[in-house]
Amino acid sequence: MTDNDQIQPEVTDAEVQEETQAEAPEVQEVKVANPNILTISDVENKKARWYVVHTYSGHENKVAETLKQRADTLNLTHQILKVLIPTQEKIQIKRGQRKTIREKIFPGYMLVFIELSDQAWLAVRTTQGVTGFVGIGNKPTPLPKHEVETIQKYITQGALQYKAEFVEGEAIKITDGPFNEFLGTVQSIDEEKGKVEVLVSIFGRETPVELDFLQVQKV
Incomplete structure (x- = not known):
């Protein structure tokens, strides 16, 4: 048996899963101009609006990445376009050490820019970690344009705040x-x-x- 014929070590499913999880990116690590936004598609869709989606608190980034993967898999990137997780940088002082952190402004919520078709609604609603849309009754309500602009302006303010x-x-x-x-x-x-x-x-x-x-x- 030659060197090329040597048996390679078997890779288990657990190792593959562990490696995949280790490589999974988080929303805050996406290298874009605005670290609050995960862009799924740059397609222009005049029917798209911003909706508020409720998630499990602390899982917003993971939910956003999962939704991006689902949009790709279901060929819905022309309807599910962006995810906005409003955050703001703060200076945390702990044990005498100064550290800059990024803190979520609305824990347990994220904004999704979508065309609310039946398929897009179902894709978002059934994404693991999503508990529902915010709206009146069972009908999701789009955010008014001025509210979206206010949120975007607030999260891009340059002044850092301290976190006690x-x-x-x-x-x-x-x-x-x-x-x-x-x-x-x-x-x-x-x-x-x-x-x-x-x-x-x-x-x-x-x-x-x-x-x-x-x-x-x-x-």
């Missing part, structure tokens, strides 16, 4: 500044500025102190 890892009324520890090592209680949070107001006991009385997110951590 604590809530009002929670006990925290100050890790930097003149009140280092003091314990306090969160009184208010300003995610836009990355500031937190903490009540600290000084000389037997509670005094409000404004700090950066980087200067505090959860107890």
Whole structure:
């Protein structure tokens, strides 16, 4: 038996499935100008409208990819055109570390740009992870144009917001500044500025102190 005739190791179904899952892309990783949009087709369809679809929270990206695959398989890419999952970048401060994250604005929802034919409706409705369309009764209601424009404008705003890892009324520890090592209680949070107001006991009385997110951590 020559080198070319050597038996190749058998690849199991589980290994194939694991490799496929590892390679499956997520909506946020799609390299497009707008990271919120997964484009299924660039076909122009004047009958297409934006509809809101309810999904299992936390599964929006996976549902969008599954819908794209179904549209390809069912030859419906001329009717199912785009998926929009509104997200916004935020700066998360955790354990003193600063990290930029992309947070979903409407968890459990995504917008689908489709021509609502019976076939397209059924393809979306029966996609794994979809729980239904948003509308009146059993009839999906298209989003007004001005609402879509408002959402698109909001998600493309350049200013980053901060995301707090604590809530009002929670006990925290100050890790930097003149009140280092003091314990306090969160009184208010300003995610836009990355500031937190903490009540600290000084000389037997509670005094409000404004700090950066980087200067505090959860107890």
